[in-house]
Amino acid sequence: MKFIKSFFKIVRNWxxxxxxxxxxxxxxxxxxxxxxxxxxxxxxxxxHTNSFEALTAAKIFNELGYNVDILFYKNKINDLKKYDVIYGFGDVFEQVVKKNLNPTLIYYGTGMHVCHQNMKTLERMHDVHQKKDVWLPKSMRYVRESWSYQTTIAHAIIALGNEVCEKSYRKHTDISKIYSLRAPYFHTIKNNLIYERKESSKNKFLWFGSSGLIHKGLDLCLEYFKLNKTVELHICGNILSEPDFVKVYYEELYRTKNIFTYGFIDINSEKFKEILLTCSFIIFPSCSEGGSPSVVTCVGNGGLIPIVTKETSFSTGYEIIIDNYSLKGIEDAIHSVTSLNFEKIKALQEYNQQFVLKNNSQDKYLKDMRMIINNIIEPTMDGCANVSNL
Structure with a gap:
């Protein structure tokens, strides 16, 4: 049975x-x-929003008069000479150098610069080792294929996220054309949940994320909420895909009364809506992200107040910042909101949601991405190097 599953996975991936x-x-x-x-x-x-992002890039280049080919980023391609533009990331950037070609190269950075990401994710794994005396490498987000070519030889970089993400690239490259672009999301809930939400939600927090549970700070949340029973943590994500993490944190995940672990939740489901109504805040102490689509999804659909690190590269002007990756950092951020009355909480939810609706919609992403690509491939056009606030 295991062989059949492995074979099916190989065929599916191919x-x-x-x-x-x-x-x-x-x-x-x-x-x-x-x-x-x-x-x-x-x-x-x-x-995942990467489906929309990929289709959007293809749509824009088609509109601009390009025949569009799409390559899986880990694959190679023989005939590169015909391409006027190469967009995205992956091994193909190194191929360009080895073949001595000169197309316009546009790197699409879906996270912070890999030098930042790898350093921070290793530091976070080390933090857990100091506490638990166990290494959990499968709960990092370490990029082995650093692809240094792509962030060195590109003519321009599009960094998904705000100015924090953009600055991570400026720190590690001399490329002058670096554009930041806010992450899009899927808006699946049409009614406004803010005014359906009950006051009992004011002490309930949601962690909503994908793989790399240490990288995304779930360990810190579990540590804090286990010690603080007056607040609740609700967890959505494919937790069981990281069994070593589950083994270490089983007590917190499944045997702590104020912590509720759901597993993967479909954002089109009623369960997703139910969880958004239950909570008032989304907490996400990640050490490196590209605009945090998971946070954007919860703020845009449910109006949750984001409690985030700066390295999520997500901001609204009304977010609560977690200053550092520590229990104290989590504690300070949560204490800053638990004293708020429910009317103030609802006002902050409204401010955050309205910002996301205006700045992170798929239409806004399409408009801004179209402008950025035009600025790169048409140098004579006037444009600014940061459209995140257009």
Whole structure:
């Protein structure tokens, strides 16, 4: 049975990671290669915003008169000479150098610079080791393929997130054209939950994230909420995919009365809506993100007040900042909101949600990305190097 599952996974990956040739069937004079993910060009899904991001890039280049090919970012391609533009990330950037080619290269950074990310995620793993005397490398977000070529030779970088993410690239590269772009999200809940939410939600906090549980600070949240029974932590994410983490934190995850672990939650489900109504805050002490689509999703759909580190590269002007990756950092941030009355909480929820609705919608992402790509491939056009606040 295990062999059959492994074989099926190999076949599935091969099928969905195939190169997509001339997606729109056009006959333009110019060609672009998008090196990213290929799955959304074969199958519709909304489990991650990268599907929308990939399709948006293809749409824009098609509108600009390019024949669009899409390559899975870990794959290589033989004929690179035909491409006027290469967009995305992955091994293809190194291929360009080795073949001595000179297309316009646009790096799409879906997180902070890998030098920042790797250093911080290793530090966080070390923090847990100091407390638990166990190494949990599968709960990091360590990038082994650093792909230094792509952040060195690119003509321009598009950094997903706010100015914090952008600055991480400026610190590690001399590339002058670096654009920040706020992360989009899927708006699945149409009614306003803020005024449906009961006052009992004011002491309830949501952690909503994907893999890399230490990287994303779930360990810190578990540590704090285990010690503080007057507040509740609700956890959504594929926790069981990191069994070593679960083994170490089993007591907190499943045997602590004020901590509720749900597992993966579909954002189109009634359960997602129910959890958003239960909580007033989303807490996310991550050490490195690209705009934090998971946070954006909860703020945009539910109006939750974000309690985040600066390194989430998400900001509204009304967020609560976690100053450092420590129990004290979590404690200070939570204490700053637990004293608020419910009317003030609802006002902050409204401010945060309205900001996200205006600045993180898919329409806004499309508009800003179109402007950025135009600025890069048409140097004569006037434009600014940061459209996050347009």
């Amino acid at each position: 099928y969905f990671n195939r190169t997509v040739s001339n997606y729109y069937g056009t006959n333009f004079k110019k060609n672009v290669l998008i090196s990213y993910i290929t799955l959304p060009f074969y199958k519709n899904y909304v489990s």
